[in-house]
Every structure is written in C-alpha cells, then in structure tokens.
Amino acid sequence: MTTIKVYAPDGEAAPAPALLAPPRAVLSGARVGVLDNGKPNAGLLLTRVGEQLAARTGARVTLVTEKGQGGNAATPCTPGVMEQLEAECDIVLTGSADCGSCTSWSVHDTIQLEQLGIPTVVATTTHFVDLTRRVAAGYGVPEARVAVFPHPLGGSDDDTILAWADAAVDEVISLLTS
Amino acid sequence: MSNTSLSARAGIADLLEVDDSPDALMDLFAAHGWGDGLPLVAPTAERVDAMLAATQGDPDEVLAHLAPRFGKVTRRIIAVNAVLAGCVPDVMPVLVTAAKALARPELNLRGVNATTHPVAPLLVVHGEIAQRCGFNAGIGAFGPGNRANATVGRAVRLILLHVAGARPGDGDAAQHGQPSKYSYCVAENLAESPWESYPRSRGVTASSAITIHCGENPHNVHDMEAGTPGPVLDKIASTMTSLGQNNACIAYGEYFILLGPEHAATIAAAGWSRRDVATTLFERARMPAGLFRQQFESRAWFPWMDAVDDDSLLPMTGHPDNIRVMVVGGPGKHSCVVPSWGMTTSVTLPVEP
Structure with a gap:
C-alpha cells in the first residue's frame, strides 16, 4: 500500500x-498558612492539619484565608491574597483538589507559591490524586507536594474529616521536610 | 503567559508516515491518544497548505497558549485540526479567532477544560462570514446536517483535545461529558432577529464576529400559544430556575437565551428590547435566598446577595447583563437556554481575515 x-x-x-x-x-x-479554596470541608480539613502540624513541630498557624473576593475553587488565588501569603507564611497548605477545575487551579496556586519559595502541600483525594499529579507534571514538577486523603471530602461528617486530617499529619510533615 | 513568549514562532509540526487508508489513520491517531473517536481526514501537507492559503499571516506565529497543556496555537496547527475535522478552507478565519477567544483569561479555559461539569464552549458565528461560509442559523442549527456548523465545532474540540490537552481523564475530568463536546457551533439568525446583531450589542461592530460561551447543552423551552412576551419569558425563566445548574451557586455565570425567531417576533412586537428581555428574566428567574443557602454551603455570590434575608427572592445570576439574548433557529415555537459552567465569561471578538 x-x-x-x-x-x-x-x-x-x-x-x-x-x-x-x-x-x-x-x-x-x-509560619503556616492555610489557603482554603472553599470546597466543602476543605477549610476544616486543612486548618486541622495545620493546627496538628503546629502542635507537633513548634510551627504556628499565622493565616487562614480563602482566595479573595471573586476567587474560589474554579479560579486562581487573587493577587492580594497571594501577596499576603508571601508576606505572612513560610509554608502553605491548600486545596482541596477533589474535582476537575478545583484540582487544576489548586495545583496552579501551589506551583505559584512554590515559585515564591514557599513549600506548599496540596490536599487531594484518592479519586483525584492521578489528575493532581498529571496537572503538576504539566508544570514540569510531577514530584509536587501532594497529600492524599480519602474520598469524598464533600458530604463526610466533621468527625470523619478531623480524623482524616490527624492521620495525614505525618505525611504532610514528611512532604515539607524532605 | 508573558508577551515575550507570544512573540515567538513555533517549530513546524511533525510529519508522520502512515498507510494511505482511513483505517490506518484512525489506528495511528488512536495509538497516540489523538482524535475524538470519529473518522478523520488525513492532514497531508497539501490539504494543510490549502487551509493556510485561506488565512493571512505567518503560519508558525504563536497566537496564544491553551491550558492546561500550554499548547502553542499557530495558524498551521489550527489548519491541521481543521483538515482533520473536515472543514473547508474558507472557515479558517473563524477558527483562528475562536482559538484567540479560548485563550482570553476571562474565559478561564483551564477551569473549563478541567472541571467535572460537562461544559463545552459554544461557538456562535455572526455576520458576513456566517453567510459566506454557509453556517446554519435556521432549522436544525445545532445539527445535524450542515457541514460548516458540524466541522467548525468539531475542529474547536480537536484543538482543545490536541493543543490544549483536554483529553478525558487527563486535562478534562468531566464526569459524563456531553454530546456538545463533539461539536457545538451555530450561527446567529440575524435575518430574522428584530434587534441589532448580538456583537453590535456588545460593542463589536465588525462585519463578522464570533462569540464563545462555555455552557451546558441547550435546554429546550416550548410555548406554542403565547401572543405576548409574558408567558414566553415565564417559561424561559422557569427553565433557568434550577437548583441543579452551576448558576444556582455561582452568581458570575451567564445564561445564553437563544430565542427562536417566532418567540423573538412575539416579544419585539410588544415593543420590548433585548435589554427588556434580560431584565425581565433577571426578575423572574428567582428562588428564595434561604433555599439557596440551605442547598449550598459553598457559594460564589456577590456580596449584596449575602445580605438578602432568607425569604426574599434571589436571581439565578448576579446581574441582568449576565443574561445574553440572541436569535437562533428556524420556524416554530421553541427557544433554548444555555446555562453556564459558572466561573467563565463569554468572549465576543471580530473576525479578521
């Protein structure tokens, strides 16, 4: 032929x-910052991780914030909040990356913070960890700091979320220090 | 993306050798994870050059980058995908403009491509180029059967799949997808519109233009009886008013109201303008604030919406200007509503040669 x-x-x-x-x-x-993208239970989960991490290591949670006016899970963090994180935090916990657009934009925020020299852990779930890593690989950093939680965060009760947070503290410390 | 990177030229796309048969081409594309699952036209240099001859400018100039892959959009890569989709060369200016619109930050392509929502970009072609290239604004505008609508919509999707990297599972997490992710292109029925063209109403006065709105499939609205605007708009408002749409918790989202010509004539005969339609729908497509609050813990609302008491009625979108009205379709008594994904704003651009 x-x-x-x-x-x-x-x-x-x-x-x-x-x-x-x-x-x-x-x-x-x-100084630990929590960048909550507003997804259900993201703030509860990340704040608990931050508090437990602080209690364990002698760090302190200095800022818990959402992305700023007009910003949410489906948009980038607003420049004002990004500046505040840069000024007030040494490490950041963000997420949750547990849907499509929120994963893509949470990884975007994570990469932006990493470029500012701030080690940042992005919280995802077992169902979205592959997507999270693929988006990070798209930026050239497949080794981005990704903490994996059970799925789903939205719809799970507070006690469950807090238990998941506590169980992840070791992993988050490891991601930030090695 | 910085301006410096946009000034660059991209390398000429790779050429691959394949047996001269449709099946071999399908196999080659499947092996690379390319294509939309439908048969493709072989993008040979001869066909791509014919496509490029219908547009002006450097074929390898980088016009934009498309997220999440940061794929470089050039006229040549647009032409390759236009050939694959079965386009005729005359539509190239529409595709070049559409690619630029997809890259506009307010459209939020990163989110549109990535979301679990089924959203697809709806491309509307306006004016002289719609007529010249034979786009269908009338009976069956959403298809099937018209080559321009079908292939241009398909080329947009192929550009998203290949250049932007919106492969299901990788760059596109849509849980179900939707049929309009194969092709989603119509023309505005200006010949039967009682109002000025849609782009002119947005300040775009060029003879040809395109609009992209990232939304759901069209939702049908049926009213065979009304001789006045009120009942038609009641039914459109009812179609807009749904707790299941992203608009219900995202006040930034637009609605595109695609009026059939007969509904538009009924409304205009009463002296109503396009803006009257939007403001009326803003008033009528509402639910109690308390119901929204009960249903959605996470809400992307404007600050004033948080101040409204639970018993008051809140609109399905935060501003009347988010309700965009144009005429599409043929004879009959149907119209349709295209709800938004939410965190995206439509883009209207003039089509340049």
Whole structure:
C-alpha cells in the first residue's frame, strides 16, 4: 500500500518551567498558612492539619484565608491574597483538589507559591490524586507536594474529616521536610 | 503567559508516515491518544497548505497558549485540526479567532477544560462570514446536517483535545461529558432577529464576529400559544430556575437565551428590547435566598446577595447583563437556554481575515 505523510495534530507545548521550593529541615517557628479554596470541608480539613502540624513541630498557624473576593475553587488565588501569603507564611497548605477545575487551579496556586519559595502541600483525594499529579507534571514538577486523603471530602461528617486530617499529619510533615 | 513568549514562532509540526487508508489513520491517531473517536481526514501537507492559503499571516506565529497543556496555537496547527475535522478552507478565519477567544483569561479555559461539569464552549458565528461560509442559523442549527456548523465545532474540540490537552481523564475530568463536546457551533439568525446583531450589542461592530460561551447543552423551552412576551419569558425563566445548574451557586455565570425567531417576533412586537428581555428574566428567574443557602454551603455570590434575608427572592445570576439574548433557529415555537459552567465569561471578538 502507498503511504502518505500527515501532520501530528498537537504541535509544540510550552510548559512553564517550574521548580519546587527547597524543603525546610526544621518546621519549628515556621509560619503556616492555610489557603482554603472553599470546597466543602476543605477549610476544616486543612486548618486541622495545620493546627496538628503546629502542635507537633513548634510551627504556628499565622493565616487562614480563602482566595479573595471573586476567587474560589474554579479560579486562581487573587493577587492580594497571594501577596499576603508571601508576606505572612513560610509554608502553605491548600486545596482541596477533589474535582476537575478545583484540582487544576489548586495545583496552579501551589506551583505559584512554590515559585515564591514557599513549600506548599496540596490536599487531594484518592479519586483525584492521578489528575493532581498529571496537572503538576504539566508544570514540569510531577514530584509536587501532594497529600492524599480519602474520598469524598464533600458530604463526610466533621468527625470523619478531623480524623482524616490527624492521620495525614505525618505525611504532610514528611512532604515539607524532605 | 508573558508577551515575550507570544512573540515567538513555533517549530513546524511533525510529519508522520502512515498507510494511505482511513483505517490506518484512525489506528495511528488512536495509538497516540489523538482524535475524538470519529473518522478523520488525513492532514497531508497539501490539504494543510490549502487551509493556510485561506488565512493571512505567518503560519508558525504563536497566537496564544491553551491550558492546561500550554499548547502553542499557530495558524498551521489550527489548519491541521481543521483538515482533520473536515472543514473547508474558507472557515479558517473563524477558527483562528475562536482559538484567540479560548485563550482570553476571562474565559478561564483551564477551569473549563478541567472541571467535572460537562461544559463545552459554544461557538456562535455572526455576520458576513456566517453567510459566506454557509453556517446554519435556521432549522436544525445545532445539527445535524450542515457541514460548516458540524466541522467548525468539531475542529474547536480537536484543538482543545490536541493543543490544549483536554483529553478525558487527563486535562478534562468531566464526569459524563456531553454530546456538545463533539461539536457545538451555530450561527446567529440575524435575518430574522428584530434587534441589532448580538456583537453590535456588545460593542463589536465588525462585519463578522464570533462569540464563545462555555455552557451546558441547550435546554429546550416550548410555548406554542403565547401572543405576548409574558408567558414566553415565564417559561424561559422557569427553565433557568434550577437548583441543579452551576448558576444556582455561582452568581458570575451567564445564561445564553437563544430565542427562536417566532418567540423573538412575539416579544419585539410588544415593543420590548433585548435589554427588556434580560431584565425581565433577571426578575423572574428567582428562588428564595434561604433555599439557596440551605442547598449550598459553598457559594460564589456577590456580596449584596449575602445580605438578602432568607425569604426574599434571589436571581439565578448576579446581574441582568449576565443574561445574553440572541436569535437562533428556524420556524416554530421553541427557544433554548444555555446555562453556564459558572466561573467563565463569554468572549465576543471580530473576525479578521
């Protein structure tokens, strides 16, 4: 059979070159920020992780915030809140990355914070961890700091969420320090 | 994305060798994770060059980057996908403009592509180029059967799949998808519209334009009887008023109201303007604030909406200007509503040659 030549349909991509911030050898004294994207139970989960991490390591939670006016799970963090995080925090916990657009934008926020030198853990769930890692790989950092929680966060009761948070503290400390 | 990276030129896309048969082409594309599952036209250099001849400018100029893959959009890669979709070359300016619109930040393509919601970009073609290229604004505008609508809508989706990286499971987490993710393109029926063209109402005065609205499939509205605007708009308002739509918890979301020409004529015969339609729907598509609060713990509302007491009625979208009205379709007594994904704003751009 004769052959033909056809164009590939995807063309070049220009991934933003991203680097993770160096880990912190010691968390004692570190200022912890919580960037809550407003997904159900995200704030409850992340704040508890932050508080438990602080109790364990001598860090302190200095800022718990959402993304700013007009910002939410389906948008980037507003510049004002990003500046506040940069000024007031040494490490950040964000999420939850447990749907499509919220995963994509939470990873975006995470990469932006990492570029500012702030080690950032993004909270995902067992059902969205693959997507989270693929989005991070799209920025060139498949090794992004991803903490995996059970699914679903939305619709689970407070006691369950708090127990999941407590169970994840070791993993979060490890992600930030190594 | 920085301006410096936009000034660059992309390398010429790779050429792959394949047996000259439709089946071999399908196999090659499937092996790479390309295509939309339907048969494709082979994007040979000859066909791509013919497509490029219908547009002006450097074929390899980077016009935009599309998220989440940050794929470089060039006229050449648009032409490749236009060939694959079965387009005729004359539609190239529509596709080039559509690709630029998809990259606009207010459209939020990263979110649109990634979300679990089924959203697809609806491309509406307006004016001279719609007529010249044979886009269908009348009977069966959403399909099937018209090559321009079908293939241009499909080319937009192929660009999203290939260049933007919106593959289901990778860049696209839509739980169910929706049929309009294959192709979602109509023309505005200006010939039967009682009002000025939609782009002109948005300040775009060029003879040809496009609009992209990222939304759900069309929701039908049926009224065979009304001789006055009120009952028609009541039914449209009822179709808009649903707790299951993202608009219910995201006040930023728009509605596109695609009036059939007969409903539009009934409304305009009473002296109503396009703005009157929007403000009336803003007033009528409402539910009690307390009900929204009870149903949605997470709400993207404007601050004033939080101040309204539970018994008052809140609109399904935060501003009358979020209700966009145009005429689409043929004879009959139906109209349709296209709700939004939510955190996206429609874009209307002039089509340049």
